[in-house]
Amino acid sequence: MAYLSFREVSYAVGERVILDRLSFDLERGETLVLLGRSGSGKTTALRLINRMLERSGGTITIDGTDVQSVDAIQLRRRIGYVIQEFGLLPHWTVEQNIALVPKLIAWPPDRQRQRARDLMAQVGLDPDRFGHRFPHELSGGQRQRVGVARALAAEPALLLFDEPFGALDPVTRHEMQQQFIQVREQFGGASVFVTHDLAEALSIGSRIAVLESGKLEGLFTPEQFLQAETPTARAFLNTLPQGLGPPGARTPRT
Amino acid sequence: MDPVVWRSLAADIVSLTGEHLVLVAVSSIIAICIGVGIGIAGTRHRRLRNVSITVANVLQTIPSLALFGFLLPIPVIGGIGQRTAIISLVLYSLLPILRNTIVGITTVDPALREASTAMGMTDRQLLTLVELPLAAPTILAGIRIAVVTNIGTAVIAAVIGGGGLGVLIFRGVASVDTTQILAGAVPAAVLALLADGTLGYLERRIGRL
Numbered sequence: 219m220a221y222l223s224f225r226e227v228s229y230a231v232g233e234r235v236i237l238d239r240l241s242f243d244l245e246r247g248e249t250l251v252l253l254g255r256s257g258s259g260k261t262t263a264l265r266l267i268n269r270m271l272e273r274s275g276g277t278i279t280i281d282g283t284d285v286q287s288v289d290a291i292q293l294r295r296r297i298g299y300v301i302q303e304f305g306l307l308p309h310w311t312v313e314q315n316i317a318l319v320p321k322l323i324a325w326p327p328d329r330q331r332q333r334a335r336d337l338m339a340q341v342g343l344d345p346d347r348f349g350h351r352f353p354h355e356l357s358g359g360q361r362q363r364v365g366v367a368r369a370l371a372a373e374p375a376l377l378l379f380d381e382p383f384g385a386l387d388p389v390t391r392h393e394m395q396q397q398f399i400q401v402r403e404q405f406g407g408a409s410v411f412v413t414h415d416l417a418e419a420l421s422i423g424s425r426i427a428v429l430e431s432g433k434l435e436g437l438f439t440p441e442q443f444l445q446a447e448t449p450t451a452r453a454f455l456n457t458l459p460q461g462l463g464p465p466g467a468r469t470p471r472t
Numbered sequence: 473m474d475p476v477v478w479r480s481l482a483a484d485i486v487s488l489t490g491e492h493l494v495l496v497a498v499s500s501i502i503a504i505c506i507g508v509g510i511g512i513a514g515t516r517h518r519r520l521r522n523v524s525i526t527v528a529n530v531l532q533t534i535p536s537l538a539l540f541g542f543l544l545p546i547p548v549i550g551g552i553g554q555r556t557a558i559i560s561l562v563l564y565s566l567l568p569i570l571r572n573t574i575v576g577i578t579t580v581d582p583a584l585r586e587a588s589t590a591m592g593m594t595d596r597q598l599l600t601l602v603e604l605p606l607a608a609p610t611i612l613a614g615i616r617i618a619v620v621t622n623i624g625t626a627v628i629a630a631v632i633g634g635g636g637l638g639v640l641i642f643r644g645v646a647s648v649d650t651t652q653i654l655a656g657a658v659p660a661a662v663l664a665l666l667a668d669g670t671l672g673y674l675e676r677r678i679g680r681l
């Protein structure tokens with residue numbers, strides 16, 4: 219059975235259908251990229267998983283357990299979540315921010331600290347230099363490293379990323395993507411990664427789900443995506459500069 | 473001036489300043505409990521927020537002398553004396569505390585609330601770990617306004633037999649005695665400045681955390 223599974227999942231506000239019968243399966247170790255235009259429902263789909271929103275229909279299961287059958291607070295503590303705006307607590311140090319969920323689930327303070335320091339090293343921040351800084355003393359890229367470390371802190375079952383690198387410059391963004399790929403190797407669960415950046419989708423995703431107006435337009439591997447014929451997939455592919463696409467899309471120069 | 477008169481005036485200043493401080497301290501503490509409490513609850517319930525702000529606003533628009541007067545004939549909470557004075561001071565200082573509590577909490581960055589909730593904070597944890605620490609400088613600013621205003625308003629307590637430095641002022645006004653007026657007004661002004669300075673300092677300290 220799949221690790222994360224959406225079965226006919228819908229979300230509506232009154233008469234307005236925002237997500238329409240979404241279904242997909244994700245195995246352990248996979249990264250599903252949700253790719254779609256602004257307003258297509260990507261954030262909504264993510265927020266249904268950790269029950270920041272309650273679905274109107276269908277079922278979402280993690281490792282066979284319906285998310286609806288678990289207490290929402292407990293569920294969220296087992297799901298790492300990274301948002302574009304970082305959302306770091308300004309009155310807490312980097313170390314405290316990273317150890318947030320371990321603190322909520324009452325790990326002993328020593329273990330919290332050790333975990334925070336280990337994770338800082340993992341995401342490329344020197345624990346001695348940055349551990350006691352406050353978020354406003356960090357650059358955007360460093361803040362988002364903290365955001366990623368925080369999401370990983372309590373060994374979550376699932377990682378959710380909502381355009382985590384959207385606010386970063388292209389070079390830092392690329393670095394963070396590489397870091398994400400490394401971090402993912404050591405992480406046992408599955409990830410869902412929202413982006414509207416095609417290059418990011420292709421380099422990070424093991425599969426790419428294309429969302430359009432709340433409907434799943436198609437589910438592709440990165441290789442399949444490059445040949446995809448659906449309208450939104452084509453529209454995204456058309457944004458690649460001619461001959462400058464990612465590996466695989468690159469046409470031989472003449 | 474006759475040294476005997478001086479000595480009795482000095483003794484009056486000391487004891488009336490004490491009374492004044494009691495009026496202000498007791499009423500401010502009650503107002504803080506009610507204002508911060510209802511303010512927090514108001515950030516969770518829109519109806520309560522609107523109703524409480526409206527009520528506090530109306531209370532604030534009643535001239536303070538009139539508010540003291542209104543309470544006089546009311547049974548249980550009214551009547552001549554310190555208790556009535558404290559109740560009117562509480563009612564009078566609710567608005568800045570209530571409003572700043574609500575503003576401080578509701579202006580916390582929504583991204584923080586979003587991230588904190590998504591990490592699995594309960595509503596209580598969100599309040600105590602995120603919202604209150606971040607709103608603290610704003611809440612304290614409201615408390616400062618309330619306390620400083622209170623020190624001035626408490627002068628009027630003397631009119632309804634509530635004691636305090638107003639006793640000297642009203643006595644001085646009645647007997648056209650500038651010395652007595654000053655003996656009441658100067659300590660009240662000093663108290664207000666001290667309170668403003670101390671609370672302002674605390675506010676800046678907390679703001680830097």
Ligand SMILES: Nc1ncnc2c1ncn2[C@@H]1O[C@H](COP(=O)(O)OP(=O)(O)OP(=O)(O)O)[C@@H](O)[C@H]1O
Pocket residue numbers: 231234236254255256257258259260261262263414
């Ligand atoms: N509470 C709500 N009530 C009504 N409509 C909503 C609500 N929340 C979201 N929507 C609508 O649902 C649609 C999907 O929103 P969502 O935030 O999931 O889009 P998105 O794909 O994440 O977009 P973006 O890339 O801009 O972040 C949008 O059209 C939005 O206007």
Ligand SMILES: [Mg+2]
Pocket residue numbers: 260261262380
């Ligand atoms: Mg979004």
